[in-house]
Amino acid sequence: MTAVSAPTRELRLANGLRVVLVHAPDSPKAAALARVAAGSHDEPEDFPGLAHFLEHLLFLDSANHRSAQRLMPWVQGRGGRLNASTQARTTDYFFEVAPNDLGDGLARLVDMLARPLLDQAAQLSEREVLEAEYIARSADAGTLIDAALAAAVAKDHPLRRFVAGRRASLPVESEAFQHALTHFHREHYHPGNMELWLHGPQSLDALQALAERDCLGWPAQPATVREAAPPLLPLIQDSLALQLPGAPRLVLALVLDGLDACAEQALENLGERLGDDSPGSLLAWLGERGVADEASLRVVYRAQEQALLAVTFELADVGAAAVVEAAFLDWLRASYECGADSLGNFQSLPALEQLRLRVRGLPAAADANWLERLARAPMIRLLVAPDIEGLPVEVAGFPLMLAEASLQSVVPGSHSWRFPAPLPTSTAKAGALHLRWRFPARPCRSYFLAMRLALRPLVGQARLRGVALRLEEEGADWALSVSGPVDRLDEPLVEALRVLQQPPSAVLQQGERLLQRERQRQAAELPIRQLLAALPSALAGNAMAAPDWAVARWDLLEQHATLPTNAPVPGARAAEPLLPPALPGGRHWQRGAGGGEAALLLFCPVPDRDAAIESRWRLLARVLEPGFHQRMRGELNLGYALYCGFRQVAGWRGVLFAVQSPHAGPDELLQHLQDFLDAALLDGISEQHLQSLAATLAGPVDAWQDRLAGVADDHHEHLINAARRLTRANLKAAHTELLAASGGWWLLANRT
Structure with a gap:
């Protein structure tokens, strides 16, 4: 994998605004991102959530763009994407639209950041939105896990403070609050304390012209001076247990010394390796032993001076925690010993995702030394399970059932981990093969989950070849797809077809466990996400049995590729493409x-x-x-x-x-x-x-x-x-x- 470069230009306007331009000639979309060097930890302690509240308010009316002409409805009406994010020390506002709309979108973005109306009646209405968001987040597993981790860091760290904001913490009617709100905006939302990133197929000169047209009229102010956050260390606790519904989890949180660009690059590499399920990987080893099904990595907190990184494993049961931790620590040691990679697949990402990575300094040089430092970082162990007997506490403004855990430090094991390097990039053109089967009766979900587990080693091997291999449930149908260089599609497809027809019996026996785990996982999701997950089954009808390949019908879509003659496709090819079953009216x-x-x-x-x-x-x-x-x-x-x-x-x-x-x-x-x-x-x-x-x-x-x-x-x-x-x-x-x-x-x- 090689780092991807694109023509860029960095400049500072006369009013102090730092501007970074990215020329992406083949991009079908354009994107903009404005970063404010202020976040929730810069707000006045008397009004927790003020920074997050201001982020919401800025999407309302501004001096020159109101009602349907505001950025949010304007972007939504054009099929674009937009959002914002208030972090500890930064706040980002970003959108993605068609290239021809970038200029009009930028004008709206700058207007809302520089000239918000902050109408008090609108504030009262938006405060209710934050109250609803707080209530929803109070049942969100990720939010509560982050709050539990905050309970372990140094007692005076602002990570322990409530910063989400809710009705009680945002006294809109108070003159003191209104003064604090306008002061926070005036102090932090100005060109000297911000940077603007533009990404699109336009030339660098054209992008610069847009930035100068909309931003030069923004009055200059001196850069805001902020104190560094206090250290996360020393930890108050290093082993905790949290009661939460859903599948049991082990969270290993590592306290780090900041994240520069090289560290960000290493972090991306670590996340890719953690999700690798090819033979010899950590995830494959855990899955073969039935102790953990999923692994993920995310940054809980980052500031220039420090960061908190969480590695989360979904456990088969709480008794597997020690085995999983020991395997992870040994894998992490082996990971930094094998070296580091550069960032792959960067150019294939949508414009907005590329831009958000660039703001973090990516792509950057790979740094294996950072992983070595990571392996020595202080660690918080958090066990999450439904049957934890905790005590009610409030941390970071959220109610928790928390207890001290009896988790002990473990000695890393010693395993022969594999970190195979991807094959060199193929010069063949890209293509895809898509197969879909329809059965007389819809196969049961447990069998599908078992089949997907059986394919995981092949999925990991295919990824190293630059090929994506996927098995999906499409309503009542199953769909198998391979995509990538056309000279590398045949082998993964043929092997996958063989596994589908003759899956290992040990894997099939895990079907009911996997189904139960999926149900536990979904039960912990927000209700709206549970309904979205249930919709395909509601449309497709009940699942009945194991797939009967002998009487299945299949159709095929070939995109710049041809189904290999030796492909053992089960069932009979349909004479015509399969249509979705008709749905009744009413x-x-x-x-x-x-x-x-x-x-x-x-x-x-x-x-x-x-x-x-x-x-x-x-x-x-x-x-x-x-x-x-x-x-x-x-x-x-x-x-x-x-x-x-x-x-x-x-x-x-x-x-x-x-x-x-x-x-x-x-x-x-x-x-x-x-x-x-x-x-x-x-x-x-x-x-x-x-x-x-x-x-x-x-x-x-x-x-x-x-x-x-x-x-x-x-x-x-x-x-x-x-x-x-x-x-x-x-x-x-x-x-x-x-x-x-x-x-x-x-x-x-x-x-x-």
């Missing part, structure tokens, strides 16, 4: 008996596969999205977790709505959603705006998703042509079809 309810906040999901499939009908439904989703967020979150304050958009679910395409609320039940949420849809104001949208939205409807071609959806090979071309002819009458027709449940209304709720 309303279909599926109610669960879950706890936590109420959540509702509504999926409205398109009633026909015709490109003209799909195009008008896509336009309707694009028109509804900004108003849905404004109505449900801004006006009704129903909750923080929301979704509205056009989506493909296991082959079925349609408009998806989802909302989670701390104070409204599923039936009330449905009534609000029905009222919103009934009152959708389609006449107030100008023809010019409709045409601009229609121009963004057809994204890049995804032939495999088209095949799963059962549309013709030239469907995307017809979709583009239909989008050019869309009118308000087409939009209203789609609205009428949706309200009439022409394609069905599939309603899922987590409560009766």
Whole structure:
């Protein structure tokens, strides 16, 4: 793997703003990111959450862009992406749009950062959003694990403080709070304390012109001087236990001396190695012994002076913790002894993801010495399980059931770990082979999970060849895909087909355990995520049995590649591409008996596969999205977790709505959603705006998703042509079809 370079330019404008420009000539998207050198640990202690609150407020009206012209609805209306993130010492604002929209998006971004209105009535409304977000995060496993780790660090460290913000900590009505809010914005949100990154296919001169056009009018101020955060050490505790629902987990948190660019590079490498499941890897070793199924790595806290890194293992049972820790420590030692790699697959990432990595200094030189220092870092051990007998405490503002653990330091084992180097990059063109099977009865989920486990060693080996191998459940069907250089696809595919038909019996015996583990994992998710995970099964029907390969039918999509003649494909090839099973019209309810906040999901499939009908439904989703967020979150304050958009679910395409609320039940949420849809104001949208939205409807071609959806090979071309002819009458027709449940209304709720 070699580091990827792109033409870049760094400059500092006359007002002190640091600007970094990245010319990516082949990028289909453009992105912008503004970083403020201030975060939650820079806010006044009297008003916890003020920095996070300000991040939310800045997306509201600004001096020159209000209502539908604000950055958020403007980007949403163009099919782009945007978000923001308040960290300990930084706050980032970022968006991704079509290249031609970068300038208009940047103007809105700068206006909201430099000239927010901070209307007090809007603050009261947005405070309720933070309250809903706090309630949702109070049940989020990742948030509570981070809070438990904070309980172990030095007593005076701000990581232990509440910084999320909620109703009680944000006295909007107070004059002192208003003064603190405006002072924080004035002190930190100015060019001398910020940097701007732009990424796009435009030339460096064109990108620079955009930055100068929108940013030079921002008044200069001296850079803000901040004190360094106190050290994370000494630790108060090094072994804790946390009661949480879901699968048991072992979290090993390492206290580090900062993260420079080389350390960030090593961190990315470590994450890739940790997720490697090829033979001889840590994950393969743990899986073969049935002690752990998953491993992940993330940064809990980072500042210039220090960082806290968490390595999390999903355990088969709590008794496996010592074995897993010993194996990890030995693997970590072997990892730094084998050297370091540069960052791979960078150029293939979307524009926004590339930009967020670049802000961290990537790609950078690999540094094996950093991994050696990591192996010697002080460590916090946290055991997470449903049956932990902890005491109620509050840390970082979140309620926990926490206990001191009896975990003892372990002696690393000694194993022969393998860290095989990837094959040299192939010069062959890229291609893909996609196989899909349909069975007389939908195979049970436990069998699918076991089959995916059986393929994991092949997945890891294929990755070293630059090939992606995947087994997916697409509604009632199974799909096997290989993609990568065409000269390297045959062997992984042939081996995978053999394993599918003759999986190891020991792996098949783990099916029920894997299914139980998946259910535990999903039970710990936010309710809205549980419903999203359940939707494909609700559409596809009940799983019945093991796959009967002898009577399965299959179809194939070849993309610049040919199915090898020796490929042992089971079943009979279908004479025609397999279409998604027809869904009945009308309303279909599926109610669960879950706890936590109420959540509702509504999926409205398109009633026909015709490109003209799909195009008008896509336009309707694009028109509804900004108003849905404004109505449900801004006006009704129903909750923080929301979704509205056009989506493909296991082959079925349609408009998806989802909302989670701390104070409204599923039936009330449905009534609000029905009222919103009934009152959708389609006449107030100008023809010019409709045409601009229609121009963004057809994204890049995804032939495999088209095949799963059962549309013709030239469907995307017809979709583009239909989008050019869309009118308000087409939009209203789609609205009428949706309200009439022409394609069905599939309603899922987590409560009766």
